[in-house]
Amino acid sequence: MNQTALHRKLALKDLKDLKKVSSKKLFDLRVAANLPLIKELFYTLYSDPKYNRYFNELQELLPSLFQTRSDELKMHDLQLLKKGNWYQSEKMVGMQLYVDLFNKNLKGIEEKIPYFKELGINFLHLMPITTRPKGENDGGYAVNSYTAVDRKFGSKKDLLALTSKLRKNDIYLMLDFVVNHTSDEYPWAKKALKGSEKYQGYYYMFPDRTIPDAFEASLPEVFPATSPGNFTYRKEIDRWVMTVFNTYQWDLNYANPKVFLEMLSNLVAMVNSGVDVVRFDALAFLWKKIGTNSQNLPEAHMLITLFRMCLQTIAPGVIFLAEAIVAPKEIIKYFGEGNRKGNECEVAYNASLMALLWNSIATKKTLLLNKTLRNSPEKPEETTWINYVRCHDDIGLGLEDQYISELGWNPWLHRMFLLDYYCQGLDWSPAKGFKFMHNPSTGDGRITGSCASLLGLEKAMQNQQKEAVDKAIKKILMLHGIILSFGGIPLIYAGDELATLNDYSYLNDDHKKNDNRWVNRPSHQWETVAQLKDGDRPASIIFNGLKHMISLRKKIKLFSDTNNVVLHDAHNPHLFLYERIGKKKDGVLILANFDEHPQIIDSSVLVSLGYIKEGALHDILTNKKWPLSSGLVEVQPFQLLWLAKP
Numbered sequence: 001m002n003q004t005a006l007h008r009k010l011a012l013k014d015l016k017d018l019k020k021v022s023s024k025k026l027f028d029l030r031v032a033a034n035l036p037l038i039k040e041l042f043y044t045l046y047s048d049p050k051y052n053r054y055f056n057e058l059q060e061l062l063p064s065l066f067q068t069r070s071d072e073l074k075m076h077d078l079q080l081l082k083k084g085n086w087y088q089s090e091k092m093v094g095m096q097l098y099v100d101l102f103n104k105n106l107k108g109i110e111e112k113i114p115y116f117k118e119l120g121i122n123f124l125h126l127m128p129i130t131t132r133p134k135g136e137n138d139g140g141y142a143v144n145s146y147t148a149v150d151r152k153f154g155s156k157k158d159l160l161a162l163t164s165k166l167r168k169n170d171i172y173l174m175l176d177f178v179v180n181h182t183s184d185e186y187p188w189a190k191k192a193l194k195g196s197e198k199y200q201g202y203y204y205m206f207p208d209r210t211i212p213d214a215f216e217a218s219l220p221e222v223f224p225a226t227s228p229g230n231f232t233y234r235k236e237i238d239r240w241v242m243t244v245f246n247t248y249q250w251d252l253n254y255a256n257p258k259v260f261l262e263m264l265s266n267l268v269a270m271v272n273s274g275v276d277v278v279r280f281d282a283l284a285f286l287w288k289k290i291g292t293n294s295q296n297l298p299e300a301h302m303l304i305t306l307f308r309m310c311l312q313t314i315a316p317g318v319i320f321l322a323e324a325i326v327a328p329k330e331i332i333k334y335f336g337e338g339n340r341k342g343n344e345c346e347v348a349y350n351a352s353l354m355a356l357l358w359n360s361i362a363t364k365k366t367l368l369l370n371k372t373l374r375n376s377p378e379k380p381e382e383t384t385w386i387n388y389v390r391c392h393d394d395i396g397l398g399l400e401d402q403y404i405s406e407l408g409w410n411p412w413l414h415r416m417f418l419l420d421y422y423c424q425g426l427d428w429s430p431a432k433g434f435k436f437m438h439n440p441s442t443g444d445g446r447i448t449g450s451c452a453s454l455l456g457l458e459k460a461m462q463n464q465q466k467e468a469v470d471k472a473i474k475k476i477l478m479l480h481g482i483i484l485s486f487g488g489i490p491l492i493y494a495g496d497e498l499a500t501l502n503d504y505s506y507l508n509d510d511h512k513k514n515d516n517r518w519v520n521r522p523s524h525q526w527e528t529v530a531q532l533k534d535g536d537r538p539a540s541i542i543f544n545g546l547k548h549m550i551s552l553r554k555k556i557k558l559f560s561d562t563n564n565v566v567l568h569d570a571h572n573p574h575l576f577l578y579e580r581i582g583k584k585k586d587g588v589l590i591l592a593n594f595d596e597h598p599q600i601i602d603s604s605v606l607v608s609l610g611y612i613k614e615g616a617l618h619d620i621l622t623n624k625k626w627p628l629s630s631g632l633v634e635v636q637p638f639q640l641l642w643l644a645k646p
Contacts, residue, residue: 002342002382003309006033007316008081015082023074027066030313035059037339041306045299046257054257058310061261065268066314073272073315076167080276080317087277087319087347087489088384090559093550094123094174096391097494098139099153102524106154106162113169115529119497119543120550123489124166125174125279127392129153133185133248136511139392139521141176141281142183142249146266147273156273163274174277174321177267179307180285181249184241189250193236202259203250204242204288206231212240214290219244225437226514244285244294254286254303264310271311271318278311280304280345283334284324296330305340321386322348325396328376335383342380350385350488352376355398357389357479358447361455362421362431364595366576371403373567384561385488389479390454390496394436394446394517395422412443422447422454430456430468432502434516450520452476452499457538461501471596473499473538474638477545478592481621481640484553485580485590487565493520497546498528498539552620552642558582568609574599575635579609587611588620589643593635600632606643613646620644 010029014021042055069077080086095116099105103112109126116124128140131150136142140150149156166173182189191199206212212231219230222245231240232247242251252259271278287299308320322334322345331351336344356369379385397418401411420426422433423445433449452458455475460468476499483490506518528539535544553559558580570577574595581587589611593599606612617626617633620642635641 002336002380003034003037003312004081004316004342004346005382007312008084011078011081015078018075018078018082021078023071023078026078026316027063027313030316031062034309034313037343038306038309041302041309042257045254045260045302045306051257054261057261058264061264062310062313065265068268069272069315073274073317077315077317085346085382085384088561090556091554092123092172092489093120093484093553094125094386094489094491095119095121095494095497096125096127096388096491097524098127098392098521099129101521102494103526105152106149106158110162110165113165113171116171117169119547120554121492122170123172123174123277123491125277125491128176128178129159133183136246136248137183138246138249139517141178142181142185142246143178144183144185146177147269159273167274172276173274174279175270175273175275176279176281176323177270178281179252179263179267180282181243181245181251184248184250186250193234195237200237200239201256202253202262204253205237205239207239209240211290212242215242215288215294218291218293220293220295223437224439242288245282251285251288253288255288260303260306264307267307267311268314271315275318277319277321277347279321279323280307281323283322284326284330296324296326296333301333301337301340301344304334305336305344308344319346321345325349325351325398327398327400328352328372332377332379335380342382346383347386347489348379348383350387350486351396351398353385353483353486354388355396357482358395358422358454359397359399359418360576360594361475361479362418362429365573366570366594367407367573368399368403369576370567370569371407372400375403378563381563385486386491387483387486387488388491388493389483390451390493390520391491392493392517392521394448396446415445416443419445419447422449430459430472432456432458434519436516448516448519450500450502450522451479451493451496452538452542453502455479457499458501461538469538471638473541476542477549478594478638478640480546481549481642482576482590482592484549485559485588485642486578487561487563487580489561490553492546494524495522497543498525499542500525500528500539549621556580556588556620558586558588568605570601570605572599572601575601577601577605585610587645589641589645591635591641591643593637593639596637598634598636600634603628603631603633606633610645611643617641618644618646 011026131144131148132140188199188202227246230244232243284295286303287297288294334345334348360366360369397415404411404414421429422431423435432453433447436446436448438445455472457472500522502519503522506512512518532540564581566579568577576592579587579589615628
């Protein structure tokens, strides 16, 4: 039993009548339940006796931080505990967006609540809204504050008003906690630059290149094209500072327990604005160790669990999302292992599924998709995925070389093919994307571009090819239909519901033109929204198609995430076949064709699974019975079926 389930069980009687509950009594219960694990984690990370006093500080900090949480949010925590694992519900559908690009500011987001509700969105991820450097700031991930709202988005009062309104409309909110680094304008960094030894100890700083060179021997480069290396020299203090991401982002030194205590306070202050889900940014990088790549280290996992166990005592309704774009065998660890199983992060990005879907579009085959998913470890029952097609970032080719080789393909050549397919290296490809952080010497690279442009809509519209436009629309709907029906929370990237194309305006901005990820960070097209009644436009078809699928998803209890996804062999390399099963032998079967030509599946496969009755299939998406005239079922190009069990 994980700690959340234990808390729920301990508080079972109190949660029955929330009007009579004592939040202080339940806080004391949570502290009692969590403190042994908190102590074990703390002393494992900070074993030197000189750090003992910091554990005493932590014990005193927990109740004082609990007192900073409002009565309204304390009650909201208990309501969420009473709901159980609400984040696994079939009713969860999310959207990720930039506040200013979506609708100017926080008040603008509040104005668009009816838009979210019309589409069926009840979970929002707002990209960073806190203060940041005026120039380059990594899209807000170089933080000057963890709580102060940047003036261009509004005020702290506006944020509190928005979160209150979201709660009243049953919309959950996720904000980023940039846990790995601060900007070089953060108060700690400014004090460090003025010579404060205390705050220099909050970062990794060295007087010469001896230790940095020892780190560099095994550290990869995150942004080799724009920010090579992992250290930056600051002449003001004659020190080399660790800057794994960008020169203006200083990595925090969590080997110093004071950093953990201060960051815990920052975390609580942030969630006290009304956050339901904390997106732990770049959490794979939290612990640094010479001789390793300083990613996914055991100490990083312990540190994340320590954050979660402490926050859980203070704000038990708040959950963690792991922002770790790593291989399946690594991402599964962020749910917790051993005595930390289910006690680390409740949610993680399913980046492997995302990359595999794009691989299947390019190859028109589902071989690698099926092989990887079949060999991926099962996650803990209390956790869930975020499934997505696109996001604000690039598409990394995090595919398993072993599985690529087992299919008879050369891993290096296969990645080159994918880069060429999506980044305009093949004349026949419909995609219009761009290479990001491409390293010609190694061949490594990632892909940028909007969902619609990568799937061929931009090129088809430019060439006025109606058939190609129709294919692109089908691909967009098929991929989103898969993330809506696979196990986890589907997250739609704002603009994709309108089939938004690449935005090239970033090239005119000196602070953005060297980062082509901005090509898939467009302003929201409200003029297009105003024209959605024109049903023949691609945007209208996509919007209405998504709205329909979202509405259906919320009515299908089997789409709640209870580890009930079963992959099936369609005996056709172009088809993807999986089932959501129930305890009463009920189920929904999802079938997708990744090829541009019709494909067949032997009806005996569907009969054996129990989805053919009286010679017909029942497609939930169209609510039509599909009579069969032979022993073969023909699936049209890029067709998606949600089949009901008779």
